Amino acid sequence: MNINNHYKKNIIQFLFALPTIWAFSGLFLYENSDKHFFILCIIVFFLGLFQLGFNAIVEHIKNRKLTWILLIAVIFSAFTKLTMGGSSSELRVLGAIALYSMVLHNYVIEKIKSNLIWLIALASVISVSYISYQTFALQIDREYWSINAIPYTTFSAAITSIAIYLAFISSEKKQRIISLVSACLGLSSIIISQTRGTLLAVTIAALLLAALMIIKYKKNSIFIVASIIAISLVSFLNYEKIEQRIIQTKHEYHAITSGNLNTSIGYRLQMWQAGWELAKSPTIFGLGKNHVEAKQELYERGLISKASIGFKHYHNQYISSLVMKGIAGLMMTLAFLLMPLFYYFRHNDKSILIAILCSTVYAVSGLTDIPLMQPHPLAFYLIILLLFCTPKNHDSNTI
Template structure:
């Protein structure tokens, strides 16, 4: 029995890291590669090539990743792309090819959700409240941090709606509250909005499956409302800051956080005009320099020296061209189509992650950060694998 748990633990090591160590360092995605190598080695020793054959033949998400990886590899040599993206993509691809998906079942996912939720709350309380460093003091950038937290929020709400045991329901309800608290304390507007939009869609989807528990929903609404009253000070501070930035923009001052984003987005047609098909790759800073020399952008935008455009859709089309943008849209849309074969639980989990990342992509670049890219590729990839059995999992 101990041997079985040890083997399963080693195979699940990347997902354990995604619920613990991923929060603790800006380079935690590099350590993730080591975890993946350990998992792959253990899977091959235990199952041989049986899982590889099954996964490659049946999993269309893996096929998509192979196409994306081929294009990214070409782009890497053509004009350069982020090595962090390449590393996360190839590591995720290899893990998905070898991973025995049945290990990441409902019980395992519940345990990982509890660990990931509590770890996230501990980190945000320690750095934001105890050390009083604010969101800039997090070991991981606050926006990727909150995207991970929002993902665990989705897991907890979906698992809450799909469990019948009262004890498990109470635990998952606590995880919902913990993740909402972490999101509020991280002071990230985009991911907080994304989390609540995702929850609304999931509840509507649950109504479609006729599985909704009105007592749980009513209790959740009451407690979540109470949490907002408890945490109203950081919420009010963020709203006030947003209002100040809005009034600055109205007065023509575009040097605030939102104003600089507007300037970046306005520069997109100028940045992409010389290579619409393939993009400019990692040359975005030199392109910004060229625009500044021509007086096409402001001093404030030039001083920012951006490495990305604070919008994943625009960032993709500028850096990777129209071809890269099309592949990116497939990465967002194909998993939802494939999830139709996985049943209510995994379809809602997939839908939730896609909504979180789609909305977060409006003001950030979650697919550029190694931590959040791993979260998306691995969980989406594994959830999609449950369709391999060709039976509904509810």
């Protein structure tokens, strides 16, 4: 009987962990995986309602600041969608994780964190496999991947930075090797995809981590040198891809300085200019889908280029949030990005550095893309917050 109870307990714990496992694996395998993530979260919510009871869920809501912010974000997202035409996928992800945060038991959270090294290893293999398959097997231009390359590699950059962190703090040689291999695979996926913004993001996150490990935590600089050598080796093996991107960047730079803005970087500059013009007169809740009409008016007044009108967003998280969701939307974005720092200074827990690294990656990626407005990277980031920005108080109910 005890054995049966043990197996039953393990199965229930696995079911509670399933949305998190999916966020590190299936979520980045195909286009509509975020919809299946939503279904998993709904199933787990009702399982939690049955297993934990209503009072335990109320207790989670009271104790978890992230759940508060998620519920506010859900209400705000639903309001903007109904009034100005917001994103269904973003609302779906916010709602799913809000419900999931209400029932995810602290014991399960700690269990997931204790196995994080394996989740990161799985995620890195999936990342490099997906990108290699799209690039080499199907030979598809990254513009036509089933999941857009830039938000996808934001995920790759996040897991790479986490892998580097795990390599730093692991005391066992085996775990360090697994983490370094995971970091190399994640970095390879970014290099293969040739996404400059996410490569910059993971570089800044890695430098931040190295500085913290040396200055604050007095980690051995020899291991840092070994990590740099491993990363340099990955870069060398992918030298052809890196060289292609450097040459393309030089060509784009010369084109822009010659007045030709019809390049990847040039189009971004035009989008930023359009967004900046609209942001000069911010609103509380933003323009929603009406931002396209507002851009048309700016073009007719000669303030922005015609090329910037047709784009759905501004290839910048902060400008897009301010224009499309207003001051309230920008504050919501900043709340999600700054939450890890708040928890770190309040609890001084080294593991929260994982959330800070992910926040750094997303903050830098947000300069050239909208990772917190795309369902796949948004879901992954919120799962990271749920794991590392949840108070470690003991649940009264057990699973």
